[in-house]
Amino acid sequence: MTIAHIKVPNGKQYQLETGIFINNEFLATESQLAVEDPGTGTEICAVHLGDERHVEQAVKSARKCFTEVWRSKSGRERSDLLLKISQLMLEHSDQLADLEALESGKPKATNAIFDVLHSADVFRYYSALAMTAEDGKTVETERSKFTYTVTEPYGVCAAIMAWNFPCSTFAWKVAPCLAAGNAIVVKPSENTPLCALYMCELFLKAGAPAGLLNVVCGLGAKVGSAIASHPGIDKVTFTGSTVVGKTIQKLAAENLKACTLECGGKSPLVVYDDADLEQAVKWAAFGIFFNKGEICTASSRIYVQAGIYDEFLDRLKKHVEENFVQGPQFAEGVNVGPQVSKVQQDKILDYVKIGVAEGAKLVCGGNKVPDLAGYFLQPTILADCSQSMRVVQEEIFGPVVTVSKFNTDEEAIELSNDSSYGLAAYLFTQDINRSQKYIREVQSGQVFVNYTFAADYRMPFGGYKMSGIGRELGEAGLAAFSQTKAVHINLSSKL
Incomplete structure (x- = not known):
């Protein structure tokens, strides 16, 4: 039967x-x-x-x-x-x-x-x-x-x-x-x-x-x-x-x-100081917390130009806390569900501990969701991250994002390419010349300017390097x- x-x-x-x-x-x-x-x-x-x-x-x-x-x-x-x-x-x-x-x-x-x-x-x-x-x-x-x-x-x-x-x-x-x-x-x-x-x-x-x-x-x-x-x-x-x-x-x-x-992927998201900050925050949050972070093109490492870093981080934290509702898959108003398995939940929690031990600042999240029986994890932001950290270099495949500073165009491209992966890259700027330079020099199979992942069946999907x-x-x-x-x-x- x-x-x-x-x-x-x-x-x-x-x-x-x-x-x-x-x-x-x-x-x-x-x-x-x-x-x-x-x-x-x-x-x-x-x-x-x-x-x-x-x-x-x-x-x-x-x-x-x-x-x-x-x-x-x-x-x-x-x-x-x-x-x-x-x-x-x-x-x-x-x-x-x-x-x-x-x-x-x-x-x-x-x-x-x-x-x-x-x-x-x-x-x-x-x-x-x-x-x-x-x-x-x-x-x-x-x-x-x-x-x-x-x-x-x-x-x-x-x-x-x-x-x-x-x-x-x-x-x-x-x-x-x-x-x-x-x-x-x-x-x-x-x-x-x-x-x-x-x-x-x-x-x-x-x-x-x-x-x-x-x-x-x-x-x-x-x-x-x-x-x-x-x-x-x-x-x-x-x-x-x-x-x-x-x-x-x-x-x-x-x-x-x-x-x-x-x-796999470990996709960079770069935010310049001329970006529409409100939209950049919304898209950045969507890019990592959509599908509970279980997405190969997740914008899992964010680089923010130094002059707007603190403001971006404050806005991101506020947006995440106010707009992401966790709960069972069929409950009304829920937009973040559980991780797919306990194995995945445990793996992600281990990465959060590793990040904090390496010196990352836990801005929000980092724990299971209280009072929910399934494999739920809070959306997590790790700030002040350096490139050598495992949470920056390794694919976590969960609702965890790292946030770091950069200063120049050259640094933004260097940081973006400092990864064994190359599946997607995201850029927020109003400068078309800057965006064209980034598009040409970033090592990625897909580049999105002023928004994050949205697969279109008419466009090719795939990656560079280990992606x-x-x-x-x-x-x-x-x-x-x-x-x-x-x-x-x-x-x-x-x-």
Whole structure:
């Protein structure tokens, strides 16, 4: 039996298939894993766990679908399926948002629902791109030659997903993969598998061919490693920590499979003295405390020009204390939920202690939230931080921000680049020349001027340095699941 009966704190109840999903069937396995509600620390349900044998089954199913069915589908046919899935996501957005809020800790009304709607947009966007996904181009070389390119899918791809954005991570990987003509095997995070399993049900309703989507829940050491090293998988895409990303790249090297790795971040936010200070404070707070700081592009280290440093810090503290309301995911007015797990909560608390021990000033927060049973942490500001501190250099992945001073343009760029990461950078200034210099010199895959993170499915997403390899979203996201073949035809037949 693979059906779970899920009760949501808002009074709704759902039935959810919890088996692994292979060849359009939900399968029971020998072992199961409890999924927790981080708002209470109690069990939501248990999901069935796969292992290396199930990865093998999933790869065979995907290969059969790719070879016999999906590869021959026209761009129009692929587009139609992706559009159906997008429409089904909208029709079932309330349930998807309930599941995402329940398993990840996002407040439903101020966070989870927007992630679901964004994910539906991603499927709709790639449904349009699927129409031209295999278009090539002719290249003028010599008059006696006809040369052109052909765009082709890899074949069987795999996605290993993070827990912080269950719906959108699924959409970012699955939609362009299928639009390009591939079949896919997905491993959701052990913490947040429920949205991916529900998406399997929507794929069935959309009439997806058997084997196009396969979902194998399981532990990283078993299922993740089996996927990364499997010779029958042509490409792997991963979102998660840099440490795990390195491991996946090593395993993928066994058969030189292509990799897209979206890894960690420690994104700088620079505030100049000519910035609109009120807006800079609001955006800076949103950039780190949105999604409880569990976001790879979080503006987790702030640099403020010395002349406005004290005022900025006072305003930031006041804004955080007055505008961030913590509580259970389904409570009215809540905009900051619990951390995803006790492990994550403990890790973040340890970092706060480390920061204070290294000499950082604790401005606010730094503790669990009193009287709340789940894995809640107060939004935390650490001030007067130096570059050598671990809290400045290492990704905390929680609601903790460091604040430091700078003086000159050169110092702002130097401090921003003094990191092993390069996923996003944020700049607040009214000087367009200054912003252009910063944009050119900062080592980051994305730069935002006068606002903080807002993913747009039409724009490429990815990082420099230890933040990963390759790009997701936009046309670049589609290209990441495609290969280009060059064709040379000699029209004269002469040597």
